[in-house]
Amino acid sequence: MSTVQRPQATLGGENHLICWPDPTILRSSDRSHGGCRVKYVLATSAVLLASPVSAQDWSGTWAGMAIGYGAGTYDQGDFEAGQEGVRVEVDRAIVGLHLERNFQRESTVFGFDVDISNGVYGMRPQGTGAPWWSCTIGDCVVDITAFMTIRGRYGWLLNPETMVYGAVGLAAGKAEGGILDSLQEGSSTAVGYTVGGGVSRMIGPNTVIYGEINHVDLGTLQFGAGDTPGEDVFDAKGDFATIKLGANFRF
The missing domain is CATH 2.40.160.20 (Porin)
Structure with a gap:
């Protein structure tokens, strides 16, 4: 399966290559198994979990x-x-x-x-x-x-x-x-x-x-x-x- 690569982004202090399948040649069997797609989702989830909940100012x-x-x-x-x-x-x-x-x-x-x-x-x-x-x-x-x-x-x-x-x-x-x-x-x-x-x-x-x-x-x-x-x-x-x-x- 061919993928389209994008510039690297920094997430949690580490560089991650963000890429996803090329929609022009994507087969139905590849829609949920692209390695780059899985890596991107996991990296994004880690950032969301690490982000603190914003608090009101009680001071x-x-x-x-x-x-x-x-x-x-x-x-x-x-x-x-x-x-x-x-x-x-x-x-x-x-x-x-x-x-x-x-x-x-x-x-x-x-x-x-x-x-x-x-x-x-x-x-x-x-x-x-x-x-x-x-x-x-x-x-x-x-x-x-x-x-x-x-x-x-x-x-x-x-x-x-x-x-x-x-x-x-x-x-x-x-x-x-x-x-x-x-x-x-x-x-x-x-x-x-x-x-x-x-x-x-x-x-x-x-x-x-x-x-x-x-x-x-x-x-x-x-x-x-x-x-x-x-x-x-x-x-x-x-x-x-x-x-x-x-x-x-x-x-």
Whole structure:
């Protein structure tokens, strides 16, 4: 079978002679068995397999807001003295602001973010009993009025428009509560940690929507006086989780 030869082309760093059968003398029995044709197809397939999938640009500064829900539990008491109080279930709808800075290296995206939002709230009514510290004088309350997180993030692109990521960092919150209308009522700022993860979807060149779940532990929340005023503290220990949906915009 006669073939028509063409100039050489460089594929994957090697020179390949590109040729195909001369259509003027091609017989039907040769249509699928031309050696040059097979070589050309294999070389082209190798180039396509070696080519990386083009990725969207996720880098830059992004800002937006999120809505969600948080829930958890806190145990009140004078823990230094070993005196237990009531257990308070906390929850609340959450609304917050979000700022992040991303850097991208091929299919990985990393950076940091800052979140500011309201926190969770819970109350046991006056008269609720406990092993030691009952809600005798007033309601037993845990109110995290606001909290913020500063996290490092690392993500992987499942495809050019979809990223999964994990995040870990510091969490700080303003807490109020204790046993209301008593010496055990008070407020404080608590610092702890947060860890979580989520999925982001790019729906436009500068618009991303996301959903994420986080665990937040602010450490011990200090309220008012404990068993020995001036020495012990009436406080609460616990944690909560949040689930959020949000949107970010690049600027």
